[in-house]
Amino acid sequence: MRQLVVRNCSVLVVPQVGECRVDEAQDIHIQDGAIIRIAETEPAYTEVEVLDATGLLAVPGLTNSHTHSPMVMMRGAAEDVSIDDWFNRKIWPMEVNLTPERVKVGARLACAEMLLGGVTTFVDHYFHADQIAAAALESGIRADLAPTFFSSTGTEGREAAFEAAREIRALGQSSGRITASLGPHAPYTVSDEDLRRTAEVARTEGFRVHLHAAETDDQTHSSIDQHGVTPIEVLARTGVLEAGALIAHGCGIRDADLALLQPYRDRTAIACCPKVYLKLAMGSTTPIKALQENGIPIGIGTDGAAVHNTLDVWESLRLVALTQKQREQNAEWMTISDTLRLATRGGATAAGLANLTGALEPGRRADIALVDLKAPHHQPVHDPRANLVYSTRASDVVHVLVDGEVVVRDRTLTKVDLTGIIEDARSLAHTLVDLSANATIQTYAP
Structure with missing residues (x-):
């Protein structure tokens, strides 16, 4: 013992x-x-x-409830731009340069940064997730990893992402610290057909689904204009909510969406990353008060460091308290105790660890x-x-x-060499932010 x-x-x-x-x-x-x-x-x-x-x-130990850990390699390389340009002129063109090696180097740096800041669990959504798993195991941190896919990669890309999740889950069974989720990117980049297939695999094989949805009011307006339904309605009708989901951001969640989320409050949570909403002038923040009144769990995250700049959950929890007071115009709302509960118990629930950590x-x-x-x-x-x-x-x-x-x-x-991790990141970072390929992995047009 x-x-x-x-x-x-x-x-x-x-x-x-x-x-x-x-x-x-x-x-x-x-x-x-x-x-x-x-x-x-x-x-x-x-x-x-x-x-x-x-x-x-x-x-x-704190939980980073939503992040893209290898994006530390892009820290500071996409500043003072609109959300459209952040995706279309900066990040998605940079991600053309992703390789397994570069992802692992970034993930090692991210795990080091999070552990040194008191983050013991992170919930990740990114490419080459097997490399993130290797970095997490090496450092000793706890992680839930969702291999990301777009419908533009076709059936082959979707099924490869599912297989990566299966492999990560098998890898994590020996350590007990690594789990896996399915990672469709978002309703505006993943078709209803692919979301239905994701929900089917999740239900059959016992996975959760981790994705972005209703990130902004503009995304919700666009979904209604194009499809006649909100992004949350898309998740409901494709079975994603029934399967169980961690929804990143949800700033565009409407009152009518709450009735769709409420029946699945035992398996669906929202991750709030407030610094991102401020920095990209997204217009709103996660409606935590309304969600909590309907019993929907909330966790606190940083999103990726390409926009948040740090993986500091202390900074995020502080901004949750401040932005929620501002949103509700009520200085007595989002108390110190409630904020700490979101960062601890809330984060554990968002990570699927409600009875284990938090x-x-x-x-x-x-x-x-x-x-x-x-x-x-x-x-x-x-x-x-x-x-x-x-x-x-x-x-x-x-x-x-x-x-x-x-x-x-x-x-x-105690388990990894920070000096070597930083040296590796410095030596490779320039290869990731290079835009000379004049290509992109996706187009942001929700």
Whole structure:
């Protein structure tokens, strides 16, 4: 039996409803990767590995509920453009240059960045997902990976993406940290026929579906104008909602869509990535209040770093709180406790891990971030919960555990060489952002 005690830390307690709290001077007892007990600290331990966490605050490891991890290689290369130009003049032409090697190098950098920032799980949607799986396994992070496809790649491309998901799921069974979803891109790039086929495979083989839908109000208007239905209606009539889905963004979800989503609230969630909506001037943000009133789970994500610039979920959760207050014009809405719950329990639910991660409780996997609140930007600390939402930076994370394994110790990755990862990324990044091919993988015209 592997045993570890995280000793003498404060612990963020995140109940399913109500106020979060911080319990002081606690020891977290871990056995075989699971939390078995949390109790007041004891003076000493013998014959047990101890991680001294004196002065640190233990929080459930964060989940990045929607991202495209290898896009860190395009960080800063598509700035100050409209959403149409971001896709058509920058990103989709750059993605002509994708290769398995370049994807793996980017994924290794992304996994390193997320772990160092206290992210213990990420939910990914990208190409060459087998390479992302390899990077995740190497670093020790937990991941759900959806191999992406467009209908423009034909039946062969669709079925290849399904087969990649099957292979990733088989790979992950040995580690317990890697799962797979099916990854059609979006209703405006994937035909109803392909969405129906996706839903059929998902139901038959036990996958979830991870895709973009109703990303903006403009997309919803366009769908109604062209097809007479909203993107959420498309997902309903093709069986995607019934199969179970993680829907990225949903900023264009309408009130009438809520009745379609509500029956599938046990298997469908929405990922909110607010920095992207601000940066691309998308006009709105995810209607979290209305979704929650209908019982639809919400997770917090970063989207890809080609638009978000970082994979910092602390930044994202802070922007969720701020943009939701602004959206509802209510300073009392999206409280500190509710924001922390979205980033922890909400993220775990969005990742399909509702009963495994997302809270520090006996029986759950020991995915833990230990945060230092002693830096000047935290002082004085009147309410550590407020510090977590409004002051914490990724660099405040000191130690990180995934499945009870210490994967970051004293702000240093334990399983991979960060220097080598950065050198590899620097050496290859220019090959990805090269636009000289004058080609594109897709056209953005929802």
